Amino acid sequence: MKCEISGSKKSGIFTFVFNFTGKFDSNDYLEIQWKYDAIDTHSFWYSTAIRSRNLGTNWGGDYYTMANKGSPMGIFFNSKMENLITFAISDPVSITRITSGILEEESKLFCRFIIWPQSSGSENYSVSIMVDTRRIPYFHAIENVENFWEKKGFRPAKAPPQCTLPVYSTWYSFHQDLSREELLEEAKLAKLVGFGSIFIDDGWQTSDNARGYGYTGDWIPSREKLGDPKSLVSQLQDYGLKVVFWLAAPFVGRYSKAWSQYSDRILYYNEQEKFAVLDVKDPEVRGYITRKILEIVRELGLDGVKLDFIDAIHPDTMLGSKKDPDEGNQNPLYTEFLMESIYNSLTGFKENIMIEIRQNFHGPAMRKYGNIVRATDCPQDYLENRKRTADLRLLCGSTPVHSDMIMWNPGDKAETVAKHLINVLFAVPQVSVNLRKLPGEHMEVLKFWINFWKNNSDIIMNGKFAPLYPELGFPVISSRKGRSEIVGIYAPIAFEIQFQGLNDLILVNSSDFNIIPVLSDREEGIFSRKEYDCRGKLISEVKLEIHQGVNIIRTLTSGLSILHRLN
Incomplete structure (x- = not known):
């Protein structure tokens, strides 16, 4: 194994390149660490921080990234919101453990990266570390990280115009208890309010309403709930709505027909929820998942899919140790293979198809295959919805960011209803309330803000x-x-x-x-x-x-x- 290291500096941006010749053994890992004087330091931001913005310590916690988990970057900034140091790693696929924070013995900023290069699938491995020290607004420094990844080949999937249409979602309003008649009634109202899409969430694939995922994997619509599913989709589209169906892509339920064929090719089993996560190292498994998703899109004439739980493909149990990342677990490279297969299959059939992915797996490797990124679940929590959508907007570049589905209590004040919508003003709004049961003043508020958003979406999303x-x-x-x-x-x-x-x-x-x-x-x-x-x-x-x-x-x-x- 040989390593050549080179570096360059341009206008306050340092780039260090590590080129390895030869194959990494199963237990090999690459460790890089550096220190920098902690002067004028105020806060730290990274892509999966969620609530935490504290500086942290070199001993107080790590975070992990890989193809389907977060993004390998971070930024220290001062109280004026000026960048002090932004770092980014060019390889968002490999499993990476990042430690950052204050080194108390020396009052320095400490960063350490541990990368398992064998999870990238390459024998001759190359990785670049970008360090930006320019005193510019922190959000401009983060924008430069997105440009850095795009230059490394991680360009976001094309997002057709329908990806920025306000969404009516069935999840919080129905959960699994769907019915054709109620869906059509809600859809009529949704169109009158100003929504452009309806996302039909979990429940369409089973007659069971007990939650859990025991019936996932077959992906056959329940006629008991939907009647003729193709005619339902067609009728919703006749109302002027784009139609998207939810799929827990890597799941196979204990009560599905697919269980007998694939139960011996799983990563782990969840006894409480009665499902397993499929082992996508197996090409036949990847082929099955891809085929079933394409079938439901083609047979029903869907406008898109909501791909959920892609982050479940890699169990977190192996993280935290310097072991072979593929030892009894899942190499993230295979997750990318799966997403590439799904994306090529779907866009080959329908070029402008909508593909939603979730905040948990929003990194540059996944946004090559998803053209909508939704904030992770935070029901009725408009403060958290604001923070999560803003976090996503910072790093998602041209990929449209959607809010988590907005819900509220029908007994609440009109002003509070408006706050739910205003707090996600800078993302595409997804709403999931029972429109038929809303008070008149709530409908007024909803209709006003949805149409305000549509009328100003160019400034909001493209400014x-x-x-x-x-x-x-x-x-x-x-x-x-x-x-x-x-x-x-x-x-x-x-x-x-x-x-x-x-x-x-x-x-x-x-x-x-x-x-x-x-x-x-x-x-x-x-x-x-x-x-x-x-x-x-x-x-x-x-x-x-x-x-x-x-x-x-x-x-x-x-x-x-x-x-x-x-x-």
């Missing part, structure tokens, strides 16, 4: 995305395109707007205060301001002058103000 203060849960998020900007305000916090060159500003208020403090570094002249409540009703219309310093702009809680430049 310059700036989520502020990630360590505080993103209390202010904005997106700017051309001369228009939309800002979501989620806490009573002052923030700066660059008014120069700005004609239209929309302030969306999810805080519990009816005022928004906006900072300007210069006099900016006269704007008109229209204030709307949570239902979209015009409350007031005035002219206001933007002064240098703090400008207090009245905006109702769960409402919005639209400012337009007059001079």
